[in-house]
Amino acid sequence: MGEPTQLPGPVADRWEWQYEGACRATGSELFYHPEGERGAKRRMRDASAKEICAGCPVLQQCRDHSIAIREPFGVWGGLTEDERARAIAAAERTATRLAG
Numbered sequence: 001m002g003e004p005t006q007l008p009g010p011v012a013d014r015w016e017w018q019y020e021g022a023c024r025a026t027g028s029e030l031f032y033h034p035e036g037e038r039g040a041k042r043r044m045r046d047a048s049a050k051e052i053c054a055g056c057p058v059l060q061q062c063r064d065h066s067i068a069i070r071e072p073f074g075v076w077g078g079l080t081e082d083e084r085a086r087a088i089a090a091a092e093r094t095a096t097r098l099a100g
Helices: 012-020 039-054 059-068 081-099
Strands: none
Touching (some): 012 059, 039 059, 059 081
């Protein structure tokens, strides 16, 4: 889970998009890997989760949220943990270049 200091406040409008998520009709086990899951099994589960995300009406809100709070677990907004980490690192490099 993200750091509590990075989470948006308890304003319903900020969270309303979650009610429209395609993932709500699916068990969370598809989006979060069990302890020790590796290799082909993990890639297949991630791919199945991403298929659901691909047709989700709130994909971008979910992705933006997961990156903003640096969600460390699961598939959010069609991105795996590793993909989010790379996106965050790339954004930080860009911000550093622009600031420097």
